[in-house]
Amino acid sequence: MNIQRWLKRLSFASMAGMFLILLMGALVTKTESGRGCGDDWPLCNGKFVPAYTIESLIEYSHRFVVGVVGMILLATTILVVLYSKRKDAKWYVGGAMVFTVLQAILGAMAVVWPQSGPVLALHFGFSLLSFAFTMLLYLVYTKFGEAMHLGDGTRLTKGVRIAIWGILIYSYVVVYLGAYVRHSQSTGGCIGWPLCNGQVIPELSGATGIVFMHRVAAAVLGVAILVLFLVVRMQAHTDSAIYRATRLSLVLIILQILSGGFVTLAMGYDIYLLASMLHALLISCLFGILCYLGITSLHAAEGKVQAYAAPRLP
Structure with missing residues (x-):
């Protein structure tokens, strides 16, 4: 197995996933779908599969993507820690993990307990930092990484x-x-x-x-x-x-x-x-x-x- 190839692939998947999370989060906000699953988390209105409403589908699909990308990022983290020779790559993947967890916690808190505007704004800010760290991680394994x-x-x-x-x-x-x-x-x-x-x-x-x-x-x-x-x-x-x-x-x-x-x-x-x-x-x-x-x-x-x-x- 070519480890470097897998490092690059998983890093790209993490970056693309974080970018998708950012856009889906913006979609949730703009369509006012944040309450589409009521006060339940991680379930949606008490169900594993939400009711067929636009708001619940948008909110729950956002949660689903966050979960999938989180698992991809976890696999990337394990691979980087075990096999990457670049110390900066370990810093980038570590930063991505930290801010991904923080934004997930803020997202859950916003569902269970109504949050103020300043706190909700941090949710997007943490998601943006997660994306930035995964982007830097991916660039490590490209021609731009040398610089x-x-x-x-x-x-x-x-x-x-x-x-x-x-x-x-x-x-x-x-x-x-x-x-x-x-x-x-x-x-x-x-x-x-x-x-x-x-x-x-x-x-x-x-x-x-x-x-x-x-x-x-x-x-x-x-x-x-x-x-x-x-x-x-x-x-x-x-x-x-x-x-x-x-x-x-x-x-x-x-x-x-x-x-x-x-x-x-x-x-x-x-x-x-x-x-x-x-x-x-x-x-x-x-x-x-x-x-x-x-x-x-x-x-x-x-x-x-x-x-x-x-x-x-x-």
Whole structure:
């Protein structure tokens, strides 16, 4: 048996499963199916097979997928601990296990005992961290794993490396605010986009204040990633993993901001659910890439940097 091949396969299955859990969790929230199984857990309304209602099927299928992915992740953990030679892989799979357990506990608590918006928002945040750890684990066994382990020869100043980690941490705050908007049922606080209720700065109270705070936070994140890209392209070669990850982060944050506008404009239409799922998908990808960028930057060589001019378009 080729152990490395199985490590890669199971790591990919764990990553794909965590990504599916994220999307299904967003679907549960957006369709208000969280109470589809009543106050029972792990059963659904006292039954192993739930009644045929849309809400119960969505909620119970989410639970089922979490269980299956949890078993896949457990098998991956055992294989990584026993056979992987990469210490960082063991850290990544350990982190994925910890946050998977935490998000499962929060999910069960939310069913049995009604939770507040801030606590429910953590459920999505823990799921996102689980996905990020499984993504890093999978990348260990791909061609991108070498840069995470030894670097790719890129030199970055200490200030840039600190900025990368600062943006990564701040992006999690933005994600949490977005989850809080959903779980506090504040989505309709701002009508219209990019203006909020027809104003540049609306009255900052209630749902309007929550949504506007999230919009401002997302805009600040977009500016920060843009500035980071402009700095990194002067210090990193265009073929380096760090430059590519920064460029992809810029593309994703632009799409994320636009998808936020799409969500707002789609309210009241059938396409609203699709817009919301797209919004969740993009932020998950962005956070994962920023995590990869952060890990890779740790191995960027210190010292005097060599400026690289960005290639000019013909």
